[in-house]
Amino acid sequence: MIDLRLLREDPDRVRASQRARGEDVGIVDALLAADELRRSSGSRFDELRAEQKQLGKRIPRAAGDEKAELLARAGELAAAVKTADAERDEAAARAQDLLLRLGNVVHPDVPVGGEDDFxxxxxxxxxxxxxxxxxxxxxxxxxxxxxxxxxxxxxxxxxxxxxxxxxxxxxxxxxxxxxxxxxxxxxxxxxxxxxxxxxxxxxxxxxxxxxxxxxxxxxxxxxxxxxxxxxxxxxxxxxxxxxxxxxxxxxxxxxxxxxxxxxxxxxxxxxxxxxxxxxxxxxxxxxxxxxxxxxxxxxxxxxxxxxxxxxxxxxxxxxxxxxxxxxxxxxxxxxxxxxxxxxxxxxxxxxxxxxxxxxxxxxxxxxxxxxxxxxxxxxxxxxxxxxxxxxxxxxxxxxxxxxxxxxxxxxxxxxxxxxxxxxxxx
Known part of the structure; x- marks a missing residue:
């Protein structure tokens, strides 16, 4: 597979490579979108998990109404973390699937064309x-x-x-x-x-x-x-x-x-x-x-x-x-x-x-x-x-x-x- 950093930094080069191969150019933009969703959903998951850990430390020290509120929030966070985790995994799987379908980036000196264009x-x-x-x-x-x-x-x-x-x-x-x-x-x-x-x-x-x-x-x-x-x-x-x-x-x-x-x-x-x-x-x-x-x-x-x-x-x-x-x-x-x-x-x-x-x-x-x-x-x-x-x-x-x-x-x-x-x- 290609280096994702190359895709992010120079997507036009990857598009040109796909075009030269006679392959689907649209896969490049689909992969860029999937990669962005993977990263954003991963960040969202990390943020929710951090809040969940902090909340876990506060609950044992709380009492009364405060504890009830914290417990309610803990329940909400648990559901949100589970959802974010699923979204992150789905986005990662989608990005990996697209990445595996993308051909190697063609060397710039390679002649463009088909079987007879060597x-x-x-x-x-x-x-x-x-x-x-x-x-x-x-x-x-x-x-x-x-x-x-x-x-x-x-x-x-x-x-x-x-x-x-x-x-x-x-x-x-x-x-x-x-x-x-x-x-x-x-x-x-x-x-x-x-x-x-x-x-x-x-x-x-x-x-x-x-x-x-x-x-x-x-x-x-x-x-x-x-x-x-x-x-x-x-x-x-x-x-x-x-x-x-x-x-x-x-x-x-x-x-x-x-x-x-x-x-x-x-x-x-x-x-x-x-x-x-x-x-x-x-x-x-x-x-x-x-x-x-x-x-x-x-x-x-x-x-x-x-x-x-x-x-x-x-x-x-x-x-x-x-x-x-x-x-x-x-x-x-x-x-x-x-x-x-x-x-x-x-x-x-x-x-x-x-x-x-x-x-x-x-x-x-x-x-x-x-x-x-x-x-x-x-x-x-x-x-x-x-x-x-x-x-x-x-x-x-x-x-x-x-x-x-x-x-x-x-x-x-x-x-x-x-x-x-x-x-x-x-």
Whole structure:
């Protein structure tokens, strides 16, 4: 959630942020009114309670008519205090509900607009000219089937559409991608973490995924658990309700988990292959930093993602995601999109988001320093390797005319030294 002081001091900035997101601007004024009512009803309650306490001290010393009057007033005060207490609690609940519905304040440099209004910041690598090489590229599913690596037919038979088996070299390639990406993250100082895939409602709500993203989340109603769509959720909640000593910052974790998404609203999109699945695996970077270090940490996360994609020898570009395409928690987000030959366009492969203190306030995570006192810290997240999608991009970009697939050097130690993946006999 945002800092209420920002809302009171600069409501126009919050209104502009909501407008840029394409979200309800009226919620800002509703929240201002609810916050004012919360504070005034709280003051009224405090005044009545103070009078009640003073009256409680006078009654034992009074006698006769004075005592009768004081007792009558005590009865009136008791009713008034009860009413004021209820009004205060109702106003506080209303303000909290509105505050939780408000998205993070968008960074002023973020391009305004929707999904297609991003700003291209950089391009890296060279897109292959398959025509010049004398053959037409196959898509990743055809390649994966020839390699004995991907089985979507049995995935659909067992679990339905948007599920797949990774078999043989496909399973080995998944493990290679996970191990290589975790190795890079560990070398950069991240602590590797295997996270839970089921979380309680507070963890999911605290990271901001029960608002606009709720339709994409699997909820186990009988047990009231949520299946995570990213290990960002359990990593953000890892230090929930804790105070982290400022001397320990930054804290950096690289989480691996299975991820689950309903893919609501994606009917007809990427139905072939393994680019958009209901279940996939991911390595996620997550940072806890001092608020003033958040923007620099965002650049560092982006740098590690660029290093990873470069090591995979993939052509990619970096985009500054537009305001209307940001998640509720992110103030700014950079995506790295890699080239997918058979679609002739760039597709999102990694992302890095600065949530500043938004998630920490919701999850009650604070830091304490000698000079700064106790305050919320900042959280950031960056997808390093969305395994199945990365595999699809690798297969298509590194295919050879004979049906084999070139293996980037960074993956070879985790694939028994293989330099190529070869088709299996039919």
């Amino acid at each position: 700003r291209v910041l950089q391009t890296h690598g060279t897109i292959r000219d398959f025509a010049a090489e004398g053959f037409a590229p196959k898509d990743h599913l055809e390649l994966g089937q020839a390699l004995g690596a991907i089985d979507t037919e049995r995935g659909a038979k067992v679990s339905g559409s948007r599920f797949a088996y990774l078999t043989g070299v496909g399973a080995l390639l998944e493990l290679a991608l996970v191990n290589a990406s975790v190795a890079q993250a560990t070398a950069a100082g991240f602590v590797p973490v295997m996270t839970p895939a089921l979380v309680k409602p507070r963890a999911m709500a605290g990271t901001g995924f029960l608002g606009q993203a709720a339709q994409d989340i699997y909820h186990l109603e009988k047990d009231d658990y949520y299946l995570v769509g990213t290990s960002e959720v359990p990593l953000a909640a890892y230090h929930m309700d804790e105070i982290v000593d400022a001397d320990r910052l930054p804290l950096r974790y690289a989480g691996f988990s299975p991820c689950f998404r309903r893919e609501a609203g994606s009917h007809g999109k990427d139905t072939r292959g393994i680019i958009r699945l209901h279940q996939f695996d991911k390595v996620e970077m997550f940072s806890y930093v001092a608020p003033e270090d958040a923007e620099a940490e965002l650049e560092r996360l982006l740098g590690w993602e660029k290093q990873w994609l470069t090591s995979l020898e993939l052509p990619f570009r970096v985009i500054d995601v537009a305001s209307g395409d940001l998640g509720a928690s992110a103030a700014r987000k950079f995506d790295c999109e890699a080239w997918l030959p058979t679609q002739g366009k760039y597709r999102e492969l990694t992302s890095a988001s600065n949530c500043n203190t938004f998630q920490a306030r919701r999850l009650s995570i604070r830091t304490r320093g000698k000079d700064t006192g106790t305050r919320p810290l900042a959280t950031l997240n960056g997808t390093l390797c969305a395994v199945q999608r990365t595999m699809a991009l690798l297969l298509e970009n590194h295919q050879q005319a004979d049906g084999s697939v070139h293996v980037p050097e960074v993956l070879r130690p985790f694939l028994g030294g293989r330099e190529r993946l070869e088709p299996v006999a039919a």
